[in-house]
Amino acid sequence: MLENRLLEIVKEHPDKTAIAYDKLRISYQELYANITHLNNHLSTIGIVQGDCIALILPNSPEFAIAFYATAKLNAIVLPINPLLKQEEISYYIIDSNTKAIITNSHESENIRKIISKIGKKIELIVIDSTRSLTKEVDNSRITESTSIFKGDVLYLYSSGSTGKPKRVCRSQDNLSHEITNLSETANISAIDNILCIVPLYHAHGLENCLLAAIYNGATLVILEQVLHEGKPIEVPFAFRRSRVLELIEKEKITILPAVPYILNTLAETPDDTQVDFSTLKLCFSAGNFLSKEIFDKFLQRFGIPVRQLYGSTEAGSIAINLDRDINNTYDSVGLPLKNIEIKIIDDTEKELPSGSIGEIVIKSKAVTKGYCNKPEINQQTFKDGWFFTGDLGKKDEVGRVYITGRKQIFIDTGGHKVDPLEIENILITHSQVKEAVVVGIKSLYAGEIIKAVIVPQNREICDEKDILSYCRGKLADFKIPKIIEFCDEISKSPLGKVLRKNLIDNLSETIKL
The missing domain is CATH 3.30.300.30 (ANL, C-terminal domain)
Structure with missing residues (x-):
């Protein structure tokens, strides 16, 4: 399903830039050539439909290629934060029964140690550098699949009341519905340039940056890593601020997905720094509540209101605030995305009237079918087609949703x-x-x-x-x-x-x- 949509985009926009990364620009045709090349390699080492492949990669073109190469095989992607320690990574690898790990040379030695300690056969694929990306395009390979695969394509882990992360299974069908819902609601299309400054291993980055761009034929601009003596290093976002501002102007960014921490740092740009945000039509925040202080600070500095997006690992994007007069409703996550229903219920699961606080439950084709190997939790969380989020909130008289708290503490x-x-x-x-x-x-x-x-x-x-x-x-x-x-x-x-x-x-x- 994801590959079929990608093929449509490749045919419509073969020479359009799919991914921009530092000085590298990859067209949709080149992107597909690289996806096919990696897909063929995965097949030769025995990866088949339903196998899990872990991606331990930074934000990069390689991440996008690895994701779609895995999806093309009808296998399952497990994105893992490269900053995690060996014990944390091992938990995910063992729990998901990972068959192969795709990483880069910087992480490869650490991953080899993890595989050795686990003591089972796990293939290691090292994608070293953007310089090694395939440039030749074999048009004969661009053939549409005769069947549409709707099975699982993504494992993400969601923490819960036990303290042990729960594995969320999401299908190609789930992701396709989610991106369609978001795109139709927020008017995302091929003319957009989306800047990725949030982690691709997280649902926010993966779905609202990578998939939102590729599914619509837009251009994904990825903030490159910082290198020191040829090796990537982690630095506080404050040190990347000037580069982000430069990318917004240079790449004519139209959509900026972010989190409150990033928005606050951008808003603290000195007044004497020249900034051109004229192309930016949509800036939205997810992952945590956006305070009035940050909202006001960003609006005052750049003249752009930040829209709150509400989502979850289990359902992806759920609602977004696109109000024209947002100053009075800045703290709302807005109306549900198209094709999504939201109810506020009490402890007896009875729907509450507007203004009353209760648990937020949602119905959508984008929602996971459940947590892997957690039948008791699934019975409590997924009932009659509704997902019980564990979040507390209310609706106003026109249906806008306000998040007031969480049953789970993060x-x-x-x-x-x-x-x-x-x-x-x-x-x-x-x-x-x-x-x-x-x-x-x-x-x-x-x-x-x-x-x-x-x-x-x-x-x-x-x-x-x-x-x-x-x-x-x-x-x-x-x-x-x-x-x-x-x-x-x-x-x-x-x-x-x-x-x-x-x-x-x-x-x-x-x-x-």
Whole structure:
């Protein structure tokens, strides 16, 4: 299904730029040639329909090629954050029964160690450089498939109340419906240039950048990696701001998907810096609530209102605020996308009237059929065609949706969404940790700082340096607590529920690291 749509685009716009990356420009015809080349290689090493292929790649043309080459085989893509540590990556590889891993030379040695520890045969494919991309186009290979495959094409992991990530299976049919719904609602077409500055391993980047561009024949402009002595390095987004501003102007960007952290950094561009956003028709934020402060700051600096988009790993994009007079409704995620239904229900699953807060449930052909190997959770979450999101919200009199809270607690730190339960499960495996609770503390900038409150077995033995060292070996750097607090006991309700709000408010005797 995804390949058939790509073939339509290749035939309509063969010489149009599909992907721009630094000085490299890849046409749709060249993109398809590279997809076919990798697809043939995957076939020769025994990858077949239904096999899982993990992509451990940065934002790059190679990611796009690997995704579509896997989809062309009717296999399943598992995008993994390259910043994760070996133990975290191993969990995903084992749980998904991954058959092959596609990575680059920078990550290859680390991945070989992971495969060795797992102790099963997993093919490793190293895509080294954009310079090695295929340029020759064999027109005889551009033939349309006789059948449309609607099966699974994507595994993404969604954290939940257990602290263990749940594997979400999404089909080619799900993704096609999602992108169609978003494109028809937001008027995305072949004339658009979409700037990708959010991770492609995340649903927001994969679906709202890569798929939204390729499915519509638009141009995807990818912010290139920073290289130091020929090796890619991670730097704070603030150091990329000038390059992003340059790309928006140079590439005539029309659509900018982002997150609050990025938007805040862009909005802090000095007043004496010349910026041309005249081509930008749509800038939208997802992943976390957009504050009034950031909305106002961005609007004042660039004259462009940021639209909030509401989505989830299980359903993709669900709603977007496209109000003309958005100043009064900036905090709404807007109306449902085309072909999507949204209801607000109470604890008895009865639909509530406008203005009443309840759980948000949605119905859409873009929604996953469920979590892999989680029958009990699926029975609670997917009922009669409705997806129970776990988010709390309300509707106004015209049907706009407002998100008011979440049943599940996440921490938004530096643009990353982190499940505190995952960190807690690591901390309590430390021999000197009796109990641990992790919360997010609002920072002076966009997002939150991760704080760990620990009840030690022996305060004289357990110290901050030891805790941090332990975390570094098991968690990605962005998940490591920045604040450590030791206490004799953790505040709980009479029913034994941890009073997280008390831990957030109480910063006494806190050690900042």
